[in-house]
Amino acid sequence: MTELRSLLGDTVTRLFTDLATKELIEAAEKGTWPDKLWRALEEGGLTLPLVPEDAGGAGGTWLDAHVVVRASGRHQAPVPLAETIVAGWLLSRAGLAVPFGPMTLAPVHADERLTLARSAGAVTVSGRATRVPWGRHAEHVVAVSELDGRLTVALIARGAATIEEERNLALEPRDTLVFRDARVVAFGAADVPADAIYLYGAMARAAQMAGALDSCLTQAVRYATERKQFGKPIGNFQAIQQSLAVLAGHVAASGIAAESAFRAAERNDARFEIAVAKVRVGEAAGVGAGIAHQTHGAIGFTYEHSLHFATRRLWSWRAEFGSENAWARQLGRAVAARGADALWSDLTAR
Structure with a gap:
């Protein structure tokens, strides 16, 4: 682990532990923007880990960003941290200034x-984008589209859009943004995939889900040691131990899959690993959330308990930026196009 990665890990864990409390998440789900948390993230240099230092960022790598994104999922931080990190990277690739x-x-x-x-001498944007994360709270929107036959990254002010407010199962804002010849703040050509937002958004969600699954495991193990039945902790019963072992296996596999995608992003060839990560973590979300709730029993379904903060996000995030079924189809098409003889060599070359 690099010095920067270690520093980011310590900083983000301490910050989320202190500020991303149950009370703050509940307030965010009622519509309150967690300004103190966001300001602390910015002051700690955690919102722009992929932006070069001379442009105001941390000058880190995708693996450095992974530490921050996974921690945001582990603590269910109610802010668009993952989206801001990807947006900052896209703007940097286009040589554009990254706003705070x-x-x-x-x-x-x-x-x-x-x-x-x-x-009229300016660049405008038009179109309708549904289920945009944190649309009502984001100060800027980043888009990737064609302009003059070249892929272009565009920075758009939030006020340029008409906003139709919606939410996901986790009560996070997922708004529809409608642009009608809205003026773009800044734009620049960039060497990124045409589906860069969908691709890297899926990678970020995989890491967040891996973090949320880690939270589920931690809470389930703690509850199994505290809750007693027939005079002993329920964690002493073999059936519970087996279920928690299955959950731990899914948590480990999810973490490795997500981290592998971020590592592959360093070489700008992560599509295969991102697809694998979204499929693997999505599968784990369904199984893992079920085991966590089974371990907790009835109390895990109450709003007063904190388990649902992780599980509702898992159920929401697994469908965002492509479900595991959508990414599995992409994998299947890619394998079929390459042919059976290339499968083993393609797998071992990653």
Whole structure:
């Protein structure tokens, strides 16, 4: 682990432990923006780990960013930290200045597009993007589209869009943004995939889900040692131990899959690993959340207990930036296109 990664890990864990409390998450789910938490993240240099130092960022790598993104999922931080990190990276790739403040990405669905066009000496954006994470709170939106035949990263002010407010199962904002010839703040050509938002958004969600699964395991193990039945902790019963072992296996596999995707992103060739991570972590989310709730019993379904903060996010996040079924289809098509003879060599070369 590099010195920067160690520093980021210590800083983000301490910050989330102190500030991402149950009370703060509950307030965020009722619509209150956690300004103190966001300001602390910015002051700690945690929102722009991939932006070069001379541009105001930490000058880190994707693996450094992984530490921060996974921690945000482990603590269910109610802020668009993952989105801001990816947005900052995209802006840097386009040579654009990265603003402070929360950012989001749009569109987030593979079949949606925003259109960039030149108009009266400026560049405008038009289109409709649904289920945009934190749309109402983000100060800027980052989009990737074609302009003059080149892939272009565009920075758009939040006020340029009409916002239709919605939420996901975890009560996080997932808003529809409608742009009608809205002026773009800044734009620049960039060497990124056309589906960069969908691709790297999926990678970020995989890491967040791996963190949330880690939280589920921690809470389930703690409850199994505290809750007593027939005169002893329920964790002493073999059936509970077996279930927790299965959960621990899914947590470990999910963490490795997500980290592998971030490592592959360093070489700009992460599509295969991102697909694998989203599939593997999505599968784990379904099994792992079920085991965590079974271990807790009825109390785990109450709003007063904190388990649901992790499980509701797992159920929401697994469908965002492509479900495991969507990514599994991509993997299947890629394997079929390459042919059976290339499968083993492709797997071992990663």
